[in-house]
Amino acid sequence: MELVCPAGNLPALKRAVDEGADAVYFGFQNTTNARQFAGLNFTDKRAREGIDYAHARGKRVFCAINTYPQPDGWDMWTRAVDQAADLGVDALIMADMGLLDYAARRHPDLARHLSVQGSATSHEALRFYHEQFGIKRAVLPRVLSITQVRDLAKKSPVELEVFAFGSLCIMAEGRCYLSSYLTGESPNTRGVCSPAAHVRWQETPEGLESRLNGVLIDRYGEGENAGYPTLCKGRFEVGGETYHAIEEPTSLNTLELLPELQDLGIAAVKIEGRQRSPAYVSRVAGIWRQALDRLERTPGHFHVEPAWMAGLGEVSEGSTTTLGAYERRWK
Amino acid sequence: MSATPRLQLSLGPVLFYWTRERYANFYREAADWPVEIIHLGESVCSRRRDMKLDDWLGLGRELTQSGKQVVLSSQTLIESEADLRDLRKLCDNGEFLVEANDQSALQRLATAGQPFVAGAALNLYNPAALAVLSRIGMQRWEAPVEMSRDDLTRLLADCRAQGLDAPCEVFAYGHLPLAWSSRCFTARRYQKPKDRCQFVCQKYPEGLALRTQEADQVFTLNGIQTLSGACQDLRHEVGDMAEMGVGVARLSPRPEGMAEVISAFDAARRGELPGPDPLSLVDAEICDGYWHGRPGMDHSRTAGLR
Numbered sequence: 001m002e003l004v005c006p007a008g009n010l011p012a013l014k015r016a017v018d019e020g021a022d023a024v025y026f027g028f029q030n031t032t033n034a035r036q037f038a039g040l041n042f043t044d045k046r047a048r049e050g051i052d053y054a055h056a057r058g059k060r061v062f063c064a065i066n067t068y069p070q071p072d073g074w075d076m077w078t079r080a081v082d083q084a085a086d087l088g089v090d091a092l093i094m095a096d097m098g099l100l101d102y103a104a105r106r107h108p109d110l111a112r113h114l115s116v117q118g119s120a121t122s123h124e125a126l127r128f129y130h131e132q133f134g135i136k137r138a139v140l141p142r143v144l145s146i147t148q149v150r151d152l153a154k155k156s157p158v159e160l161e162v163f164a165f166g167s168l169c170i171m172a173e174g175r176c177y178l179s180s181y182l183t184g185e186s187p188n189t190r191g192v193c194s195p196a197a198h199v200r201w202q203e204t205p206e207g208l209e210s211r212l213n214g215v216l217i218d219r220y221g222e223g224e225n226a227g228y229p230t231l232c233k234g235r236f237e238v239g240g241e242t243y244h245a246i247e248e249p250t251s252l253n254t255l256e257l258l259p260e261l262q263d264l265g266i267a268a269v270k271i272e273g274r275q276r277s278p279a280y281v282s283r284v285a286g287i288w289r290q291a292l293d294r295l296e297r298t299p300g301h302f303h304v305e306p307a308w309m310a311g312l313g314e315v316s317e318g319s320t321t322t323l324g325a326y327e328r329r330w331k
Numbered sequence: 332m333s334a335t336p337r338l339q340l341s342l343g344p345v346l347f348y349w350t351r352e353r354y355a356n357f358y359r360e361a362a363d364w365p366v367e368i369i370h371l372g373e374s375v376c377s378r379r380r381d382m383k384l385d386d387w388l389g390l391g392r393e394l395t396q397s398g399k400q401v402v403l404s405s406q407t408l409i410e411s412e413a414d415l416r417d418l419r420k421l422c423d424n425g426e427f428l429v430e431a432n433d434q435s436a437l438q439r440l441a442t443a444g445q446p447f448v449a450g451a452a453l454n455l456y457n458p459a460a461l462a463v464l465s466r467i468g469m470q471r472w473e474a475p476v477e478m479s480r481d482d483l484t485r486l487l488a489d490c491r492a493q494g495l496d497a498p499c500e501v502f503a504y505g506h507l508p509l510a511w512s513s514r515c516f517t518a519r520r521y522q523k524p525k526d527r528c529q530f531v532c533q534k535y536p537e538g539l540a541l542r543t544q545e546a547d548q549v550f551t552l553n554g555i556q557t558l559s560g561a562c563q564d565l566r567h568e569v570g571d572m573a574e575m576g577v578g579v580a581r582l583s584p585r586p587e588g589m590a591e592v593i594s595a596f597d598a599a600r601r602g603e604l605p606g607p608d609p610l611s612l613v614d615a616e617i618c619d620g621y622w623h624g625r626p627g628m629d630h631s632r633t634a635g636l637r
Contacts, residue, residue, distance in 0.1 A: 068454055068456040068457070068460075069456060069457045069459070069460075070456055070457070070482060071456065071457060071478075071482040071483070071485040071486040071489065072482065072485055074457055074458075074459070095454075096454070096456070096457070096459075096460055097453075097454075097455075097459075097460040097463045097464070098456075098457045098458070098459025098460035098461075098462070098463060099459065099460075101459055101460075101462075101463050102459060118434075119433070119434070119452075119454075120434060121408065121409055121410055121433075121435075122409045122410070122414070122415055122433075122435045123415075124409075124415055124418075124434070124435035124438045124439060125409065125433060125434035125435040125437075125438065127438050128434040128435070128437050128438035128441070129434065131438070132463065132467075143408065143410065143512060143513035144410060144513065145410075145513070148410055148411055151411065151412050170512050170513075170514055171510040171511060171512045171557070172408050172510070172511045172512065172513075174454060175407070175408075175452045175454070175510065175511055176509070176510040176511075177475075177476055177477045177507070177509045177510065177627070178509050178510050178550070178557060180477040180621070180626065180627060181477075181507070181509055181559055181621075181626065181627035181628055182549070182626055182627075182628060183626050184620070184624070184625055184626040184627075186477055188454060188456070188475070188477070189456075189477060213626060215543060215547065215549055215628075216543040216544055216545050216547070217543075218544075219544055234543075235544065236541045236542060236543060236544070236549070236550075237541075237542045237543070237544060237546070238520050238539060238540070238541050238542070238552065239520055239539060241520070242544060245516065245519070245520070245541055245552070246516060246541075246557070247514075325513045325514070328524075328526070329524055330514065331513050331514045331515065331524065331525040331526075
C-alpha cells in the first residue's frame with residue numbers, strides 16, 4: 001500500500017519524503033484546493049522545487065484541485081489544472097464534474113484521482129466517475145464501515161485510497177455546507193471549514209468561550225483543554241442535554257485496520273493535515289512508514305506498537321483517536 | 332383565467348420521518364395546492380421504512396391524476412449494497428422521473444438512458460458540470476443551497492450563452508439541507524446505536540433543535556441529516572428569480588402551515604404579495620443569507636445588526 005502524505009509547504013514536503021512517504025499531495029495558493037490557509041501551499045517555483053525533490057528520490061507528487069469552480073472563477077481552476085500539468089505532477093486530485101471533464105479532454109494522459117470531496121460512497125458512483133472522466137483512483141469519504149468498504153472494494157472499477165490518520169470529517173465530504181451557513185465560506189466554495197478569520201476567543205465569567213462568526217461553539221471550564229472551534233466539534237444543547245452533539249474533538253487513526261485494508265486490496269492510505277506543521281508531517285509519516293514496513297515484512301503477524309499509538313496520540317486533536325465510521329458502533 | 336406564471340412551484344421531498352397517516356394527510360391536501368411539481372420518496376435514511384416504494388408510486392399516481400408532475404427523489408448518502416438495490420428499484424420504476432441526489436443514481440439513470448432531475452447535493456456550480464449532465468439526460472437541476480443570487484445570475488447567463496437550457500430550481504423555502512453523515516445524530520441524543528435506533532427521529536416531525544449554550548437554534552438534527560436551524564424564506568425574491576430565468580422555486584415540506592406558505596408563494600409569483608413591512612419585527616427563525624451572498628443563517632433585513 002502506498003503511503004500518501006500531506007505537504008502544506010516545501011519543508012513539510014521534504015520531511016514527508018525523507019520519512020518514507022511514497023507520494024505527497026499539495027495545492028496552490030488560492031481557493032482551488034480544500035486547504036486554503038494563510039501562508040500555506042505552493043507557488044509555481046516552490047512546487048517545481050518540491051516535485052524535483054520528490055522525483056529525484058523516486059516518490060510521486062499529486063496536486064489537489066478539489067474545490068468546486070465557482071461561477072466567477074472557471075479560468076482560475078482551469079489554469080491550476082494546466083499549471084499542474086506543466087509542472088509534471090503525477091496525478092490531479094479533483095472533485096468537480098466540470099473540471100474532471102476539462103482535465104480528461106485537455107490532459108488525457110495525466111492521471112485523475114477523484115477527491116474525497118467528490119462524495120463517491122458506492123461502486124456505482126465510482127463507475128460513474130470512471131466511465132465519464134476516466135478516473136484512475138478514488139479517495140473514499142470517511143463515512144463507510146469496514147464492511148461497507150469491503151463490499152465496495154470487491155466491485156470498484158478503480159484503485160481506492162482511504163483516509164488512515166488525521167482530523168476527522170464526519171459528514172459526507174463534498175456535501176457539507178455547515179461552514180458557509182455560519183460564515184459564508186465552505187470547503188466547496190472557498191476551500192475552508194470554520195475559517196480562522198471568523199474565530200473569536202473570549203474570557204468570560206462563565207469560562208473561556210470560542211465563537212465562529214458570533215455563534216458560541218464551546219465554553220471551557222477551568223482545567224479543560226480548549227480546541228479549535230470546528231463547528232461540528234462544539235458542545236451544544238439538544239433536548240435539554242449539553243454535549244458534543246455531533247462529534248467530539250478527536251482524530252481518525254486506523255493503524256489497527258492495516259492488515260484488513262491490505263487484504264481488501266486498498267491501493268493507498270492517506271494522511272490528513274496539509275494545514276499542520278512539518279514536525280507533524282514528519283512524525284506521522286515516520287510512524288506509518290514503520291507500520292507499513294512491518295506489515296510487508298511479517299504478513300499475518302502484524303501488531304500495533306504502543307509507541308506508535310502514543311506518538312500519534314500526541315499530535316491528535318484532543319489527544320484522542322477513533323476508528324470513526326470504519327467501526328460500525330461509532331455510527 | 333389568469334396566465335400561467337413563468338415561475339413554477341415545486342414541493343420538495345419530505346425530509347423528516349413522518350407517520351403514514353401524516354404523509355397521507357399531507358399529500359391529500361397537496362393535491363389541491365397551486366404547485367406544479369411534487370417530489371416524493373425517502374431521500375435521507377434507508378432505515379425509514381414506513382413507506383415502501385409501492386406506497387410512493389400509489390401516491391404518485393393519485394397526484395398525477397390531480398395534474399401534478401411527480402418526481403421520485405433518490406437517497407442522498409448511499410452506503411451499502413442494500414441501499415443500491417433500493418436505488419435500482421427506484422430508478423427502474425418505469426413511471427416517474429427520478430431526482431438523482433448522488434452519482435450512484437446518475438450512473439444507473441445514464442446507463443438506462445433515462446432522463447433525470449439533478450438534485451442540489453450534486454454540486455453543480457459551473458456550466459462545464461451542467462454540460463456533462465445535460466449530455467446524459469438532465470431535464471432540470473437544483474442549484475447548490477449555498478449559491479448566492481449574484482453567482483446564480485452569472486451562471487444562468489453563461490448557461491444560456493452555451494445553449495444549456497435545462498430549467499434551474501432554487502431552494503426557496505424550508506430548513507436548508509446542509510450535511511449528511513453515516514452517524515445518526517438523533518439516535519446519538521438517545522444514546523442508541525444507529526442499527527438499533529428504534530426510529531426515534533419519527534418523534535420529531537420537524538427535526539430536533541440543536542442550540543448553542545446561549546440558546547440560539549443553529550441547526551436542526553434530522554437523523555443522519557443536519558438542516559439549518561432557521562427556515563429559509565425567499566418569498567420576497569420570487570419576482571427576482573423569474574427575471575433571472577430561474578424556472579422553479581422549491582418549497583420544502585414542514586408539518587404545519589404549508590398551505591399558507593404555498594399560497595403566499597403563489598401570490599408572490601403573480602406579483603400579488605405585499606412587500607415586507609420595514610417596521611415589522613423579523614422572525615428570528617427565518618433566514619435568507621445565502622441568497623444575498625452572506626452566511627446562510629443571516630437575514631437580509633437585520634444584516635449588520637449582529
